[in-house]
Amino acid sequence: GENVEQHPSTLSVQEGDSAVIKCTYSDSASNYFPWYKQELGKRPQLIIDIRSNVGEKKDQRIAVTLNKTAKHFSLHITETQPEDSAVYFCAASIKAAGNKLTFGGGTRVLVKP
Amino acid sequence: DAGVIQSPRHEVTEMGQEVTLRCKPISGHNSLFWYRQTMMRGLELLIYFNNNVPIDDSGMPEDRFSAKMPNASFSTLKIQPSEPRDSAVYFCASSFGGLGEAFFGQGTRLTVV
Numbered sequence: 001g002e003n004v005e006q007h008p009s010t011l012s013v014q015e016g017d018s019a020v021i022k023c024t025y026s027d028s029a030s031n032y033f034p035w036y037k038q039e040l041g042k043r044p045q046l047i048i049d050i051r052s053n054v055g056e057k058k059d060q061r062i063a064v065t066l067n068k069t070a071k072h073f074s075l076h077i078t079e080t081q082p083e084d085s086a087v088y089f090c091a092a093s094i095k096a097a098g099n100k101l102t103f104g105g106g107t108r109v110l111v112k113p
Numbered sequence: 114d115a116g117v118i119q120s121p122r123h124e125v126t127e128m129g130q131e132v133t134l135r136c137k138p139i140s141g142h143n144s145l146f147w148y149r150q151t152m153m154r155g156l157e158l159l160i161y162f163n164n165n166v167p168i169d170d171s172g173m174p175e176d177r178f179s180a181k182m183p184n185a186s187f188s189t190l191k192i193q194p195s196e197p198r199d200s201a202v203y204f205c206a207s208s209f210g211g212l213g214e215a216f217f218g219q220g221t222r223l224t225v226v
Contacts, residue, residue, distance in 0.1 A: 044204070
């Protein structure tokens with residue numbers, strides 16, 4: 001089955017700096033790559049996603065890149081703010097498999113004011 | 114739509130008791146997922162359904178766990194008998210298979226003492 005690795009497990013950045021989280025996946029058939037943000041005590045919520053026919057996608061301060069050849073994708077957060085502090089999860093899924101989402105282990109991001 | 118609805122939000126039970134967690138997916142979604150979240154193991158997929166049919170239950174820890182989806186608007190996850198190591202937050206998520214984005218419920222925090 002699919003295996004998703006995520007690094008780093010924790011990330012501390014100064015407010016205003018950028019944060020980068022990287023994920024790799026194992027199944028070349030995966031074609032959908034969402035990123036979820038989970039604040040303490042709350043549910044994971046989708047913040048951005050990318051599909052296999054796209055190499056990069058941006059939404060304000062966040063962007064995701066995908067390299068299908070290398071089977072890795074990354075989340076970039078620019079101009080970080082304290083409210084960006086949370087746990088971020090990457091995931092991969094295969095439409096043909098009913099969009100079964102396999103998650104990475106998560107990255108705890110702390111933005112220091 | 115109110116989103117994915119889970120009940121109860123919190124459950125404290127004694128070891129050996131039966132526990133039933135409930136989930137109502139978003140209307141129109143045809144895929145439903147049960148995840149377990151712990152600090153040690155992160156977000157683990159237990160089972161998922163597509164059009165009410167269980168597709169992959171390879172994540173179910175053992176025979177003490179069972180899940181049903183009798184119709185498109187309701188699913189249960191049952192643990193019998195419960196054990197302290199089952200203590201975790203259990204999330205239900207649903208998606209529309211063609212699009213991929215999964216929406217999570219608020220979760221059920223289960224404590225087995």
